[in-house]
Amino acid sequence: MKAAQPIRTRPGFFRRWLTLGTIGVRMMFFDRLKLLGTLFGVVFAVVLGNFQVGTFLALLFKNRMFVENAVADVWITPPGTRQFQGGSPLNDAQLNRARSTPGVAWAEPLVLQTAQLKLPNGGSEPVSLVGTRAPRFAGGPWNLVAGETEALLQPDAVFFEDSEREKFGGLNLGSVRELSGHHVRAVGFTWGLLPFAPAFAFAEQTLAREILKQPAGSHTFLMVGAAPGVSPVELRERLQRELPDTRVMTRDEYLSEILTYILTATQIGMSFGLSTFMGLLVGLITVALSMFSSVVDNMRQFGTIKAIGATTGDLGRLLFVQAIVYGVVGSLVGLGLMAAMVQGIRNAQLTPILPNLAVGITFTLMIGVCLLASVLALVRLRKLEPAMVFR
Amino acid sequence: MNDLAIELRGLTKTYGTGALAFQALKGIDLQVKTGEFMMLVGPSGSGKTTLLSILGCVLSPTEGEAVLFGEKLHGRKESELPDLRLSYIGFIFQGNNLIPALSVEDNVAFPLELRGASRKQALIEARDVLSAVGLSDKMKRHPNDLSGGQRQRVAVARAVAGRPPLILADEPTASLDAHTGQQVTELLKKLSTERGHTVVVVTHDNRIFHFADRTVHMEDGLLVPAPAQP
Incomplete structure (x- = not known):
């Protein structure tokens, strides 16, 4: 029998991401409890963050509605x-x-x-x-x-x-x-x-x-x-x-002035900004802890993957894809919940406003938060010696 | 390819430094021919696993020379080792170390995809090898659904899939009963002969020694002559 020969082929850029990403997603969905825990963190951050921003926008709208709806190009004010x-x-x-x-x-x-x-x-x-x-x-x-x-x-x-x-x-x-x-x-x-x-x-x-x-x-x-x-x-x-x-302002300047006033001369901006930040922080901590504990729990599996020939970069790909899936799925669920809540509490008093831009920002921000969490998990994996699989 | 699969000269490995330094390998000289089925035996703490780790390119030697199919392992950067492992080595671990989230066929296909096979090619090869180890009816199952012997057969399939030149097995029968251990070793021997692998098995299990072309004994970090039979 002819002796086996060294295998020199390697996957291309996309193939590598696809292979490691698929494994990452399967690992995520295999541990359902951890998956739900992590998603809860993302959903919590999305709902809390959007609710705060939406309520802030509603407050802003209340203050600016007259200037926004009046047909004047320029306002002369005291x-x-x-x-x-x-x-x-x-x-x-x-x-x-x-x-x-x-x-x-x-x-x-x-x-x-x-x-x-x-x-x-x-x-x-x-x-x-x-x-x-x-x-x-x-x-x-x-x-x-x-x-x-x-x-x-x-x-x-x-x-x-x-x-x-x-x-x-x-x-x-x-x-x-x-x-x-x-x-x-x-x-x-x-x-x-x-x-x-x-x-x-x-x-x-x-x-x-x-x-x-x-x-x-x-x-x-x-x-x-x-x-x-x-x-x-x-x-x-x-x-x-x-x-x-008098003070003369264009319509846009007046709107901007009201926003600046609310953000700087009242506690509203600080209060809503802080609670939005806290929501994101809670999301980051939950996702980071969950991903980190998942890495620690599956250290032997990661060691095996590394021993077989995966690099730390490959493990990064695996974790990054997991992070993106957490971010996207969590954002979708969170925004869905948020939309349902907005419909449920719709009234003339104060209905949070969820603009289309918030959807894009939510996805970007949550994927960013999840990627940051995965980097923390990767720091742990970087130190993992593949020789541990023989111990 | 070089006729020698493995060539070790004056290989040492020391863990720790100063007063805490521990020399696990004290100057190993060893040659393994291509296609040979060798067993490395010895008591716990004799240095077998350290030697296997160096051969597996997951640990670097402190001194000496290690050559694998003509490729020098000593003096390599750590970042070069994963590529060597992919090129040359299939692993069988003591606890099989299958990934529970992946199906049996995906566990076997994964190293192939890591080596550049397309998903389709990898699955075809994985199914072929799984048939060869008698698990064609378990391909879609997950490792947790299988018995210990079946899992170890999946581990054998994963190691030989893609035909890497060297198979390293660390106590492959340790968690199996005597009969299953014999079956798994026999399977490994059969596949390696058919497919042209060089195999190094670290084991305590004297019931499988007879499968080896050669048995090498280690004690206290050194290769020693086989102990006299009583």
């Missing part, structure tokens, strides 16, 4: 404004100067102030009454679930928030209520317009001023539309020069 909240009132002189600034297509005042809605039981509830100007209605209402915007042109007409109808004493279309001493009639409803302040209610500006007893020449904000061909940034610069005693 000096020092950092969020959607009125300060010292603006006046007609400022409104007229804005209107006469080149590049301004239109400029309108917006009135915003808290009013008290008297309830049938004798109590009262506050609302954030927006005085929006016909016929443009640049300051809302939007997200209408009943009624037409033009209904605000009717006498004493007000739009209320649909999700607060019960709270407002079983409010229906046509219901009459007393709003800061003025009889008004519900002509429509919006949905989800609940900032951190009381829910928005909308009235045509003349009526709003009567209710709020706000003089005609006193405005909370001025909204400006840019003429065709004029960029909002350019217009903002011109208006700021004309109105140095």
Whole structure:
């Protein structure tokens, strides 16, 4: 019989990954308890992280919803404004100067102030009454679930928030209520317009001023539309020069300013950021411990694989594929759970927002976390001597 | 290929340093011919496993020369050893060391894939060898579903699959009863003769000595003449 010859062939790059990866996946699914434990860690991190980020985005949306939905290109606000909240009132002189600034297509005042809605039981509830100007209605209402915007042109007409109808004493279309001493009639409803302040209610500006007893020449904000061909940034610069005693921001700048305010001037950003980080950390620790203990439990198997001829790099391939599978499967399950939770708790108060971008970020982040965990396990395997299989 | 499968000259291995140093091999000179079925026997602590580990390219000698099919093992970087193992060696371990998560055929196919065989080629070869060891009806089973003897036969199949020139077996019958141990050794002998492997078996089991072309005795880190029969 001819003597056996040395075997010089070796797998290519992809073949090597496929072989080791297949073994890694089979090893994962063989130990079901450990698989479930590890996946639990990833799912926990995904749900916790996304819930925190989703809730943060919902909070952010609440603060920015008015600026996002109003049709203004540029906002003229009281000096020092950092969020959607009125300060010292603006006046007609400022409104007229804005209107006469080149590049301004239109400029309108917006009135915003808290009013008290008297309830049938004798109590009262506050609302954030927006005085929006016909016929443009640049300051809302939007997200209408009943009624037409033009209904605000009717006498004493007000739009209320649909999700607060019960709270407002079983409010229906046509219901009459007393709003800061003025009889008004519900002509429509919006949905989800609940900032951190009381829910928005909308009235045509003349009526709003009567209710709020706000003089005609006193405005909370001025909204400006840019003429065709004029960029909002350019217009903002011109208006700021004309109105140095105000703060002028483009729509995007105002949105960004609100975000910066929430992140830096409140504890919200820190609180949500920290809990998101903790979720990821718990995920990392769970996956790392699980993968590490799996490596320790199967040391003899890894020693055998190494003795047969696998390199430390091959074991790395095995662990990395395991990590990717943990990351992908855990992210899928976690995002599925998260989506179900979002549907389950959907309400106008505070529903976490799960944007498409979160899906991509979740996958990337969790695969990264699992890969990091696998590197820790690989550090242990790197020191494994294949000679241990003979002991 | 060189007529000598293994050539050892003045091979030593010392574990630890200073006062804690322990010399496991004290100057081994040995030659094994290609195709030879050799048994390495001796009491516990005599250095058999250390010698097997050096031959298996999983341990480097401290001094001396070790040549495997013309390839020098001494002075090699550790990173070069896995490739030598893949090229030359099939292993049979005392506890069979099969991977429980893989089916019997996948356990045999895995080293073949590591050597570059396609999945299809590896499975064909694995099934061939498993038929040769009498396990054609157990290919889809997992090692935990098999008896100790069957598992060791899978281990034999894994070692010989792909026809590596050298098979190293570490106490292959230690966990088997006498009859099964005889069967497994007989199988290894038969396959190695048919397929042209050189085989080195480390064993305590004197009931299988008669399968060897040559029996080499070790004691206290040295090769010694066979003890006189009573």
